[in-house]
Each structure stands twice: as structure tokens, then as C-alpha cells.
Amino acid sequence: MSLVNLFDAASALPGAWSSRLLGEIGTAAVKLLRMDGTPVREEAHGTAEILIVLDGRMELVVQGDPVSVGPGEMYRVPAGTAHAVGPGSHGSLLIVEVPETAR
Template identity: 60%
Template sequence: MDVVGIRNTAGDLPEAWNSRLLGRVGTAGVKVLRMDGRPLVSESHDTAEALLVLDGVLRLVADGVDVDVRAGEMYVVRAGVEHAVRPGSRGTLVIVEQI
């Protein structure tokens, strides 16, 4: 596999919050997306997911608790936990999850 420019890939995406699969590690997918300040509705998943902020900030509410994840930080949402994106989330987000 070639080297992937994650920020460039995110910047080239036509719409915010629509991810692109960068690659797979075992059964997990590594995806990137751009955040644009809009909130997203609450969701939960059968498996955990890792949320890694490359630049900007991800503003979540997870299991009823407000969480800000800043550039260079990662937050793991446990399987089954309700989580939503709050207004003001901006930047580049990498998601690692089972696919």
C-alpha cells in the first residue's frame, strides 16, 4: 500500500461528514472525514469505535456526558454507547471501526 495523505484526502472530500475508507487493518476499517460545525444525531454501534482528531476539535455527548476531543487526542466509544456530535465540531477526524 502507498503512503496516504490523510489531511489531503479529507480536504478533497466533496461533503463534510461523509467518510472515505483509507484502508483496513484486520477486520477494522480506517476512515477519514471532515467536520464542519454541524451537529449529528445520536447513534450507537454493536462494536467500539476509536475517534482520533488530527486537527480541530470533536465535540461529543457520549452516554450523557459532554466530551471535547482535541487535535492529537483519541476517544474510544464503547460498544452500545449512545453518542452524538454537538455543534462546533470542526477539523479532520479519523475513525477506526469494525466493517
């Protein structure tokens, strides 16, 4: 698949917080998901991840500090950094990450 309309793909997802793998670049996965306002509890990963808000807003909590990420903005979460998605986060999110099983 070469051309993907990210907004159409996000609206076609079966439910919020269920991601769709769009492709891979080397060992990195590019995933798309839809946020619906519900929070996601804190987690940390062994690899860094890039979070890109396409539309809407993501209310992150990174090591206890609030970070609001708006449309067209990107946030890089360093490896091992505790982060959560706060309530009210909504819209489409693109994630670029190296799955821990690929390391």
C-alpha cells in the same frame, strides 16, 4: 495505496460527514472524514470505535456527558454506548471501526 497525506485527503473529500475508506486492517475499517460544525444525532454501534481528531475539535456527547476531543487526541467509544457529535465540531477526524456487517 501505501502513503496517504491525511490532511490532503480530508480537504479533497466531497463534503462534510462523508467518509472515505482509507484501508482495512483485519476486519477493522480506517475512515477519514471532515467535520463542518453541524451536529450528528445520537447513535450507538454493536462494536467499539476509535475517534482520532487530526485537527480542529470534536464536541462529543457520550451518554449525556460532554467530552471535548482536540487535535492529536483519541476517544474510544465502547460498543453499545450512545454518543452524538455536538455543534461546533470541525476539522478532520479519523475513525477506526469494525463494521457491524463484518462481525
